[in-house]
Amino acid sequence: MADRNLVWLHGEIKTPPFSDEARRTVGFLLRLVQMGRLLSMPDSRPMPSIGTRCHELRVKDPQKRVAWRVIYRIDADAVIIGDVFAKKTPKTPHGVIESCRRRFKFYDETSGRGFPNE
Secondary structure, eight states: OOOOEEEESSOOOOTTTSOHHHHHHHHHHHHHHHTTOOOOTTTEEEOTTTOTTEEEEEEEETTTTEEEEEEEEEOSSEEEEEEEEEEOSSSOOHHHHHHHHHHHHHHHHHHOOSOTTO
8 A cells, every 4th residue: 555645734733833752753643644554542533523534643742731633534545634733621622623524525525535435
């Protein structure tokens, strides 16, 4: 299987606001996903509230005292990034969930990608 491309719909991973360590951790974990590895807790968890094949990458940044989240979806040919944010509450904010749903829907409608029959 060829590596999946990264498609950025929203957000970015850069220092600052990420510490160098957190930025590298996110990059390493996204690279694993690109290579076809399905991550699990504590690094990632499924996000069925957003949609099928959607996940939340979870990275602690002790230098910045923040927990970063990267919402992504795994398609046949790409890993699509829906959002990047600092998590400040126990639950993923409703606005983030809704924004990601809209972004992934728009991506599917305009790119012709994704999985058939969904």
